[in-house]
């Protein structure tokens with residue numbers, strides 16, 4: 001029996017239904033296990049509750065000492081972990097190496113964020129002193145997505161543990177192996193039993209955890225659809241913290257640029273990195289009508305057609321690997337078909353040549369003529385929608401015409417254009433002459449509208465991992481020098 005759950009410091013076999021993980025580039029099963037039973041979810045939460053006092057009562061320096069050992073284990077095992085991420089997601093190894101790098105970098109950044117955003121403050125008062133301190137929420141659940149199966153859950157787990165919470169982690173059911181390898185490193189780092197627990201499973205495991213009385217909070221990265229379900233589940237529980245990092249329908253506007261190749265580079269990095277499976281990827285590209293816009297589009301089409309798509313472990317590394325599954329690639333083909341049926345014009349066709357695998361070539365589709373009917377959906381893959389515009393105001397208005405608000409960008413050589421754009425665009429990440437993917441962990445990361453619930457992650461994750469406590473304190477009970485009117489003592 002495969003021991004794929006980590007509960008109270010022990011690796012145990014699941015007691016639920018069978019699960020499997022498929023390498024989407026090679027179409028082979030690479031991991032098998034069973035989901036957690038409801039009783040196992042209860043045990044994991046009890047273990048986290050039991051471990052809470054010991055963990056939260058440690059000093060932050062003591063907690064950080066153990067977390068830094070985990071960082072050393074990550075460094076010692078970085079090649080292995082990068083290979084496992086590549087195998088399970090299809091992402092090329094050059095890219096998964098950067099994911100593991102981000103996981104290591106998260107520790108120092110989260111330490112800094114903890115002290116800067118939630119540290120202790122002492123202020124003198126006329127009598128006594130005023131303090132601001134922070135406490136952990138308690139037992140928190142972390143739900144991760146498949147696209148960054150190491151980096152993004154790690155981005156919740158590390159700040160949660162620094163702040164003194166204990167955690168039950170439920171990874172995406174598409175990436176159970178990465179989660180298992182990551183938790184092995186925590187185990188090897190000597191994290192006390194129960195402080196971090198891993199339960200594997202699909203939607204029903206997520207639902208059982210999210211609705212459990214024992215959780216004090218939930219930190220989620222995933223789709224807006226799931227995030228909204230979780231938000232509904234949390235209705236009536238104002239005392240529980242819910243941090244939602246969700247999807248986007250992100251616009252990138254090109255205005256007057258001199259260097260066409262540089263613009264095309266930033267468009268490609270924004271739209272097609274990770275086979276379009278980043279929450280920040282550009283989904284809608286706004287290009288000016290006229291000769292300049294035509295020239296940019298022609299170059300973009302040529303460069304896109306030449307993008308190398310291939311195996312994650314190919315000696316000559318591709319820019320794009322497989323998508324997470326053959327079903328995800330097929331989903332992108334059908335999204336393209338639906339847009340075409342509405343009247344959109346395919347400029348570069350996204351294709352899945354082998355239906356048993358997750359490879360999808362990058363596609364570009366002109367949706368200018370169907371703008372009124374264009375669905376406001378996140379198509380989570382390598383399909384870029386092009387909209388031709390006549391004036392900047394209209395482009396900005398259309399860019400804002402979405403319920404999401406994660407990332408947005410402007411490519412333009414004139415700074416005044418950027419100032420104009422920045423003042424009007426609605427998104428949590430707004431870039432100028434840079435790709436809209438590749439956000440820094442040293443900055444807040446989150447969106448507005450359907451992209452989040454105002455609990456930004458990355459550097460600001462510290463904020464949702466602890467609550468502030470204000471105190472006024474005096475070292476002995478003391479009669480004030482001046483009593484309130486009408487009072488005699």
Ligand SMILES: NC(=O)c1ccc[n+]([C@@H]2O[C@H](COP(=O)([O-])OP(=O)(O)OC[C@H]3O[C@@H](n4cnc5c(N)ncnc54)[C@H](O)[C@@H]3O)[C@@H](O)[C@H]2O)c1
Pocket residue numbers: 143144145146147148152170171172173201202203205206207210221222223224225226227229230245246247248278279280378380406446451457
């Ligand atoms: N804003 C961000 O930081 C960010 C980062 C990465 C990915 N994303 C978004 O994540 C999505 C891709 O990831 P995904 O497909 O794994 O997301 P998903 O919403 O399908 O799944 C995320 C997690 O929630 C669980 N889950 C699914 N349905 C559930 C339910 N009804 N109740 C409880 N749990 C449930 C899943 O098992 C998984 O662990 C995209 O929309 C992308 O934009 C957002």
Ligand SMILES: O=CCC[C@H](NC(=O)CCC(=O)O)C(=O)O
Pocket residue numbers: 147148152155277278279280436437438439440441442445457458459
């Ligand atoms: O897919 C969504 C994440 C994309 C990624 N963002 C980050 O890594 C944010 C930084 C952090 O969480 O530490 C990107 O912008 O490419």
